[in-house]
Amino acid sequence: MIYFKEYLKPKNLQEAYEVLTSKNAKIIGGATFLKLSNQSFETAIDLIDAKLDFIRESENEIEIGAMVTLSEFGDNPIISNLYNGFLKNITENILSFQMRNLITVGGTIFPKFGFSDLITGLLVLETEVHLYKNGKIRLEDFLNTKIQKDILEKITIKKKPLAVSFKNIKNSEYDFSIINIAVSKSENEVKIAVGARPAMAVLITKDLNFFEDIDKAVESLLNKIKFSDDLRASKIYRQKVCKALLKRALREVIQ
Ligand SMILES: Cc1cc2nc3c(=O)[nH]c(=O)nc-3n(C[C@H](O)[C@H](O)[C@H](O)COP(=O)(O)OP(=O)(O)OC[C@H]3O[C@@H](n4cnc5c(N)ncnc54)[C@H](O)[C@@H]3O)c2cc1C
Numbered sequence: 219m220i221y222f223k224e225y226l227k228p229k230n231l232q233e234a235y236e237v238l239t240s241k242n243a244k245i246i247g248g249a250t251f252l253k254l255s256n257q258s259f260e261t262a263i264d265l266i267d268a269k270l271d272f273i274r275e276s277e278n279e280i281e282i283g284a285m286v287t288l289s290e291f292g293d294n295p296i297i298s299n300l301y302n303g304f305l306k307n308i309t310e311n312i313l314s315f316q317m318r319n320l321i322t323v324g325g326t327i328f329p330k331f332g333f334s335d336l337i338t339g340l341l342v343l344e345t346e347v348h349l350y351k352n353g354k355i356r357l358e359d360f361l362n363t364k365i366q367k368d369i370l371e372k373i374t375i376k377k378k379p380l381a382v383s384f385k386n387i388k389n390s391e392y393d394f395s396i397i398n399i400a401v402s403k404s405e406n407e408v409k410i411a412v413g414a415r416p417a418m419a420v421l422i423t424k425d426l427n428f429f430e431d432i433d434k435a436v437e438s439l440l441n442k443i444k445f446s447d448d449l450r451a452s453k454i455y456r457q458k459v460c461k462a463l464l465k466r467a468l469r470e471v472i473q
Pocket of ligand 1: 244245246247248249250251252253254265284285311312313320321322323324325326327328329331333334335336368369370371392393394395
């Protein structure tokens with residue numbers, strides 16, 4: 219159970235950040251993950267009134283506010299038309315409709331959960347994270363940077379011509395992925411993200427030439443990715459599943 223003494227709904231991020239840095243306070247997205255923890259805070263900062271529930275498209279990029287729920291995200295025509303529903307399909311398979319009505323984009327990206335399916339998918343696109351204090355950071359750099367007190371305002375995705383594929387495997391429908399992978403191919407480059415290893419997703423970028431022999435390329439890539447055991451799967455099982463999924467995804471985007 220999570221406990222708060224005070225509940226605030228700031229109207230903007232300046233107000234939210236002042237409270238976050240001056241009190242023992244916690245940002246709330248959908249509270250779906252937070253309420254599973256056993257913690258006490260002085261103040262809950264609910265961003266519901268901070269006008270972060272937008273999805274906008276310009277000529278070069280798509281902007282998604284931190285308080286957009288996964289249901290709104292998947293149902294939005296801008297997202298469902300992007301790469302033939304690549305991101306919509308990822309989020310539609312996360313938990314139930316009722317939970318996706320609560321879960322927010324901010325609460326999914328900011329905590330850098332290792333099991334996150336959405337982070338793995340976004341890594342192979344050109345995604346940037348916009349933080350109130352630390353500004354704009356590429357998603358892959360954000361994942362490798364220690365950021366304690368900040369607020370995720372929005373993410374942006376650059377519109378680029380890409381062929382993409384996402385694969386994952388779970389023990390049961392509502393469980394976390396045992397492994398998740400995403401692949402994107404541009405004119406001469408391939409990006410591969412592997413998450414739920416069970417650690418945080420990693421991103422590998424290679425020239426298209428590297429994949430002339432996909433079987434050989436995958437063997438070489440697997441030597442560079444670290445897998446571990448947890449209660450869902452062993453390291454060896456993860457490696458074997460990753461190998462099969464990676465080959466399938468690469469064949470989809472390359473051949
Ligand atoms: C039972 C269960 C099963 C799940 N299964 C999957 C799965 O299979 N695949 C998958 O990808 N995900 C899964 N998730 C994770 C889910 O997709 C969300 O990532 C998670 O629940 C948090 O979403 P939320 O909006 O409720 O965040 P919250 O619980 O409100 O917050 C989570 C953390 O993020 C911080 N935070 C929230 N918003 C912001 C912001 N704007 N700026 C800064 N910090 C912020 C909070 O302070 C907190 O530390 C699962 C979650 C649960 C509870």
